[in-house]
Each structure stands twice: as structure tokens, then as C-alpha cells.
Amino acid sequence: MxxxxxxxxxxxxxxxxxxxxxxxxxxxxxxxxxxxxxxxxxxxxxxxxxxxxxxxxxxxxxxxxxxxxxxxxxxxxxxxSLETRLPDPVVTDAPSDPAHEAEQVxxxxxxxxxxxxxxxxxxxxxxxxxxxxxxxxxxxxxxxxxxxxxxxxxxxxxxxxxxxxVPRGEPNLPRQRKVVDAFLAAARGGDFEALLEILDPGIVLRVDTGVGVLEYVRGAAAVAGRAVMYGKFVTSGRVVVVNGAVGLLSETDGKPTALMAYTFADGKVAELHIIADPKRLAALGIQVPDGS
CATH class of the missing domain: 1.20.140 (Butyryl-CoA Dehydrogenase, subunit A; domain 3)
Structure with a gap:
């Protein structure tokens, strides 16, 4: 029946x-x-x-x-087409308990x-x-x-x-966090040489600003220069997990304005994806608890 x-x-x-x-x-x-x-x-x-x-x-x-x-x-x-924009990210709160890393695998x-x-x-x-x-x-x-x-x-x-x-990646979230912290410190401090130490020589940066065309930058020197240029504007950010890896969410008045998704390999940043379209981030309904 x-x-x-x-x-x-x-x-x-x-x-x-x-x-x-x-x-x-x-x-x-x-x-x-x-x-x-x-x-x-x-x-x-x-x-x-x-x-x-x-x-x-x-x-x-x-x-x-x-x-x-x-x-x-x-x-x-x-x-x-997703050729004109980055895929949708899945954003969750950064786990404080290392045991939660298994959930990201x-x-x-x-x-x-x-x-x-x-x-x-x-x-x-x-x-x-x-x-x-x-x-x-x-x-x-x-x-x-x-x-x-x-x-x-x-x-x-x-x-x-x-x-x-696709880089092989780094599954350990605490090690990823150290790399992200070092990246942000170097970018905010304008330390070009320190950034070169953190970035993979063949790093790829993709930026989606919501205009229908992805901005594409390749190479550690080019990406480091871009990071130094914009690092002074990154005054605050919330550490989150983006598709299983440590990322950073920038907010203004409690609303997301930019999301940085990192890909790691051999202790360096191998790829960096940035969604800098506040309307799109808002539409995705990203909600991260305070205090992360």
C-alpha cells in the first residue's frame, strides 16, 4: 500500500x-x-x-x-552564472572547543x-x-x-x-587561526615582507564586489601589495568558519560588509576569496553569535 x-x-x-x-x-x-x-x-x-x-x-x-x-x-x-560571482559561503561561529574541528572535516x-x-x-x-x-x-x-x-x-x-x-589544505583550525592572525597583523601594519612569508608564491585572490565581474589577482607580491593597500581599513573583524576553514567577517553597525575565506596549504595562504557585497551577504542571512 x-x-x-x-x-x-x-x-x-x-x-x-x-x-x-x-x-x-x-x-x-x-x-x-x-x-x-x-x-x-x-x-x-x-x-x-x-x-x-x-x-x-x-x-x-x-x-x-x-x-x-x-x-x-x-x-x-x-x-x-557563478562565473560572474563567487559561490555562496557557509558561515558558522568559530569553535572554541578543538573537538569541534572534527565537525568541519x-x-x-x-x-x-x-x-x-x-x-x-x-x-x-x-x-x-x-x-x-x-x-x-x-x-x-x-x-x-x-x-x-x-x-x-x-x-x-x-x-x-x-x-x-585545489590545494590540499590544512585541516587544523588553530594552525589556520595563527596564519590568519599573522596575515591581518602584517596587512594592518603595512609589512610587505611579512606578508610574503605568509602567502604562497602562487596565491590566487578573487574578489566579488557584486558588480558582475570577479576581480582576479595572482602571485604573492601582487596580493601582498593589495593587502597593504587595504589593510589599514580592516580595523575590526570577527573570526568565523567559512566552509570548514578559518575566515574573517567584517561588520558595520552589526551588519556584514565583507567576508574573507582563506584556503591554506603548507602553513601559508594558498587562496583568498573575498565577498565585499553587503547586499549579498545580508541576503545570505549570515548570523554569528556575539562574543566569537
Whole structure:
């Protein structure tokens, strides 16, 4: 006998956080991810799943198809493309208990999201579903309309790009915090040489000011010069966790005005992503408790 709507809703809620994680990695947008999850619920509510043994897997493939359609639609709407803006960040309070670091291990970094945004839609779907969520290629193949072998190749191509572009990272939050503190001290003090010691030689800086074009700076000297130029204006900031790594949130009158997301490698800053669009930060609903 088919399940009642109440039973379906309860089973869907059991999978909601997983589906949101899948959609966010697919789309890089929190609002789009929520829309994709909602589409998954609508599909479930209209379908007899009494013969489905693995509802979580069924929902994952449904949301995967929705995300693929949304990714493909972006190619015809460049103004909505994430090529023109940074992915949405996930911002949480900086943990005071080192044991909380374990909760950040599964987070997806901003550097990874930026690279995922450069992948063709089918490659991104295949890589995210298989490499991040262990979905078998046989289940992914119908989503991308490929054979399992061709789907494996899609994921393999994406994997090579990710490995070539995403720094390995530093999972220890206290060590990250020391690097961020040193970066801020050097920037505020105008210490160019100290900044060069903190920045990876090939560091990439991306700045999203909300004008539809990302500002892109590469190289330690260029980024250090930019940090010295603007460091004197960074008079205060709240340490937060951005996608699992230590970051900094600047506020004015209690409202977020800029968010700095760091990527670390070998004790240095390998990438720096800045969202300096107060309207966008406000729309993301970033709420961090006082006293962090």
C-alpha cells in the first residue's frame, strides 16, 4: 500500500540534510540548493515509491537530475552564472572547543566550489555524486544520459581538474587561526615582507564586489601589495568558519560588509576569496553569535 503524505514527509525529512549537501556541492548556491531539494520533495509526493528499497538513493538521483537541469540552464543566462560571482559561503561561529574541528572535516572548501563551477554540468554531476557521495556509476549514468563507462570518464576528467587546481589544505583550525592572525597583523601594519612569508608564491585572490565581474589577482607580491593597500581599513573583524576553514567577517553597525575565506596549504595562504557585497551577504542571512 502506498505511503501516506505524512509518512512520505517524515521519510523525506530524514534525508533533507543529505540532499541539501548534494545540491549545494552541485550548484554552489544555497538558494538554488533549497529549490532543488524542494523539487525533490514535489517529485516524491507525486510518485508511488512503495517498490523503492533505497529511498535515500532514489531521492539523491532525483535531486541530481534537477541540479543537472539547473546547471545547464545557467549556460543561457550568463548573468546568473557563478562565473560572474563567487559561490555562496557557509558561515558558522568559530569553535572554541578543538573537538569541534572534527565537525568541519566534511565541509567543502571555497577553493573546491570555485573549481567545481568551472566544470561542464555532466562532469560536475558525475564527480560530485561518485567522488563525494559514493553513488555508483550505474546509478549516475541515467542522470547524465551516458553509459556507465562514459560516466566514469566524466568523473575521471573532473577529478584530474580538481587535483590540479585545489590545494590540499590544512585541516587544523588553530594552525589556520595563527596564519590568519599573522596575515591581518602584517596587512594592518603595512609589512610587505611579512606578508610574503605568509602567502604562497602562487596565491590566487578573487574578489566579488557584486558588480558582475570577479576581480582576479595572482602571485604573492601582487596580493601582498593589495593587502597593504587595504589593510589599514580592516580595523575590526570577527573570526568565523567559512566552509570548514578559518575566515574573517567584517561588520558595520552589526551588519556584514565583507567576508574573507582563506584556503591554506603548507602553513601559508594558498587562496583568498573575498565577498565585499553587503547586499549579498545580508541576503545570505549570515548570523554569528556575539562574543566569537
Amino acid at each position: 502506498p505511503a501516506t503524505q505524512g509518512e512520505l514527509a517524515a521519510r523525506f525529512e530524514e534525508n533533507r540534510s543529505h540532499l541539501r549537501a548534494v545540491a549545494y556541492r552541485m550548484l554552489g548556491s544555497l538558494s538554488d540548493a533549497e529549490d532543488a531539494v524542494q523539487e525533490g520533495w514535489l517529485k516524491l509526493s507525486r510518485t508511488d515509491v512503495s517498490g523503492v528499497d533505497n529511498l535515500g538513493g532514489w531521492l539523491t538521483t532525483v535531486v541530481g537530475r534537477v541540479c543537472l537541469d539547473m546547471l545547464r540552464s545557467r549556460t543561457s543566462r550568463r548573468e546568473d 566534511d565541509s567543502i572548501g571555497m577553493a573546491m566550489l570555485v573549481v567545481l563551477d568551472t566544470l561542464p554540468p555532466a562532469e560536475r554531476v558525475a564527480f560530485v555524486l561518485h567522488d563525494m557521495f559514493a553513488v555508483p556509476f550505474d546509478d549516475i549514468a541515467p542522470i547524465v544520459d551516458k553509459t556507465p563507462a562514459a560516466t566514469r570518464q566524466l568523473a575521471s576528467r573532473a577529478r584530474r581538474k580538481v587535483r590540479g587546481e
